[in-house]
Amino acid sequence: MPQASDHVVEIVVFVLLFTLVSVMGFVAARWRRADSLDHLDEWGLGGRNFGAWITWFLLGGDLYTAYTFVAVPALVFSAGAIGFYAVPYTILIYPLAFLVLTRLWSVSYRHGYVTPADFVRGRFGSPTLALLVAITGIVATMPYIALQLVGIEAVLKVMGVHGHLPIVIAFLILALYTYNSGLRAPALIAFVKDTLIYLVIIVAVIVIPYKLGGWDAIFGGAEAALSQENPNTGQPKGSLLLNANNQLQYITLALGSALALFLYPHSLTSVLAAKNRDTIKKNMSALPAYSFLLGLIALLGYMALAAGIKPVTSDGKTDTNTIVPLLFDQMFPSWFTGVAFAAIGIGALVPAAIMSIAAANLFTRNVYKEYLRKDATPAQEARTSKITSLVVKVGAVAVILFLDPQFAIDLQLIGGVLILQTLPAVAIGVYTRWFHPWALASGLIAGLAVGIGMLYQIPNPNNGKEHFGGSAYKLSLAGFDSDKQIYVGFVAVLANLIVAALLTLILRRTGAPQLPDATRADDYTVDRTEQSPPPAASGEPAALAGD
Amino acid sequence: MSSSPPSEEHQPSGPQRPTVQRTDSSPWNWVLLVPIVIPLLTPLFNHATPTLFGFPLFYWLQLAFVLLGVGCTALVYNRTKRRG
Structure with a gap:
């Protein structure tokens, strides 16, 4: 077990940088100062006025969390190629978001939506559906x-x-300066x-391959290590390429x-903190820089094996x-x-702050506001x-x-499956309200039930757990004659969509x-627009068509 | 259960006022399908060779897809942004 007395320099540097950002956190209240922070648009969305650069750093800091930086290479370290799903995952998210999020930004800007x-409340007129989406969130x-x-604990x-x-x-x-x-x-x-993450990873992918004898040696060493038998399953630990059984999982997981x-x-x-549509669209082609970085970070898992x-x-x-620390x-x-x-430590603070703000806004x-x-x-x-x-x-x-950290990891695994169930109401809702709100609510509940039910069935041979052992569902668990695996969230959202569509048709027939x-x-x-229009102008926004 | 939608009365403050673009549909948007579909085609990249700088194909090609994503979103952004 590592001893603190052998790591004095590291601890000093860590504490210094940590103190620096803490001071920045408090000073931030004065940055791009508003008249008052007594409004959710100010406290919770930074005034809805962040430009392209700030949004790039903020979204990058928000989406690529410390846990991602630690857990993705850990997965590559213990299972090989499947862990590289993080790369396609963070590539295809941006073209997907390019259209949906700009529309969601516009409608939220127009109506003052914060969550x-x-x-969903405005679009579908159903407080119950909105409450379900909020609680799921x-x-x-x-x-x-x-x-x-x-x-942070992994580093400590x-x-x-x-x-x-x-x-x-x-x-x-963190709690005090976020407050x-x-x-x-x-x-x-x-x-x-x-800035620190980019610096560290660029140095890492130059220095570590040099010390280990080049990328050939890293991939070779990793392959040898992964081909050893996992004593818990009797199978090799993993491989540098996908096999016949985990390709479907790779695709559905990404x-x-x-x-x-x-x-x-x-x-x-x-996203809502951005000042205009252009800011979001530009970022959808600039944020993949972090995805490239994440790909390199994933390879730290192979470096650790080698x-x-x-x-x-x-x-x-x-x-x-x-393993990465x-x-x-x-x-x-x-x-x-x-x-x-x-x-890594500071990388945990940024998303933790934004997540707590987002959860707090949902409650508020x-x-x-809706019920109390x-x-x-x-x-x-x-x-x-x-x-x-x-x-x-x-x-x-x-x-x-008070609980096992493993409990948090299990819950987060479930969390990804849960949040995916808001897809029909939120992301599809941006395009169409063909679905009836009652059908969407039923679909959401069905998706949650299917997702949690499937996760419950999955064992993890590595730690002997019988339930909630991962998100890769073996089709044989559902009675299919196959060892192929699929991502639970994907199946659950399909069930969600089917229920929502069928119920919508039935509700139409019955005249709901x-x-x-x-x-x-x-x-x-x-x-x-960037330039301020004439102050006297008023009336419908449509009168200001900019094209 | 039928109160008004949240904060309908609150309009974004500040001197700027909104402008409206009538539609955001464009044939260029189809280009966005390329970086969504290609990274999911595992048979395309699930191979060890040819290697590049010691990277098996599986790794270097998927990292290259990042550039494909950047290129496609940047293209659509440039082709669909409002003039002026």
Whole structure:
């Protein structure tokens, strides 16, 4: 087990950088200052005024979390090619989002929507459907916040810092500056986070292959290590290429994960903070720079195999999430290892802050304002969100402190499947309201049931768990004569769509009431211009056609 | 259960006012299908050879798809953005 006394330089560098971003988090309240933060548009969306660069850093910092940086190479380390799904996943998400998110931005800008459930509420006129979308969003986001703590813990373990106190302190500071500065805090810190991550990974893919004898040696060493038998399954651990059984899983996992990622409320928070449609569209072709980076990060798993890294084992449990920190520790001088560890640690803070803001906004807008206090003023909304963001973070810390971190990982796995079930109402809803809201609500519930039911059936031979052991569903579990595997979320969303479509047809036949649509067709293409129009001009936005 | 939609009265503040583009449909949008479909065709890239700089095909070709994605979204962005 690593000792803290051997890692003094790393700890000092880590603490220094951590302190720097904490100060930035508090100062952020003054950055691009608004008259007052007493409005959700200000506290929760940074004034809806971020340009292309800020949005690039913010979305990059939001979507590519510390946990991703730690868990993707860990998956490649333990299973090989399947872990590289992160690359197609983060390629195809942008063309998918290019059209959907610009439309969602426009309609949200036009109507002041802050959350995906706000949009559903306006579009389908059903508070019940909106509540279902909001609850799904909150439940899916909470464990994701907790997982960011797992990312920091992996780094601390390797530095020999044990116990939970450092994490509690880190999250306390995070909670305070998020409360104070809202979305401006992660937006400003994202500059430091992303710069550090790029720096560390560029150095890593130059230095480590040099030390290990080149990429040939890395792939060769990894192949040899992966071909060894896994004592729990009697099969090879993995391979450099996909096999006959996991190709379908690779495809459905990449597609399903991409659809899920932009449905997460925290992704939409960063998107809605952009100042116009152009900002979003430009970013859809600039954000893949992070995907390239993630591909290189995934290969750190092979570097760790080739370097013979053995993950940290504590309490008899092997934590493969420690392989990247261990690899850095072995390959870099200690001061740079400190920088790399800080990059991962800070990388956890940015998404954790945005996720807690997103979850808090969902509660405020779609539970508090809708059901508890219909006449809430904007200032009351902002205060409720600020307090909820604190509660959400305390909840995340409690999961890690009082439950097994493995529980957070299981929940996050479920979370991806859950959030995918909002696809018909949110992403398809941006294009059509052909589906009846009651059918969408039923489809959502059916999708959740199918998803959770399938996840429950999946065992994990590596840790002896009988249920919730992964998201790869063997078709043989459903009685098919096949060893092929498929991503659970994909099947669940298909079930969701089928139920929603069939019920819509039935509801039409039986003359179910039509609910009102608060949006109009041209709300989905509305944009804000750079130059201020004449102040006297007023009236319908359509009078200002810009083409 | 039938209150008004959330914050219908709140319009985005600031001196700028919205402009409307009547539609966002364009034949160029079909180009976006290329980087969605190609990275999912596993038979295309699930091979070890030819290698590039020591990378098996599976790895270097998928990393190259990042450029395909950038190219296609940038093309559609340029072809569909409003003039002026």
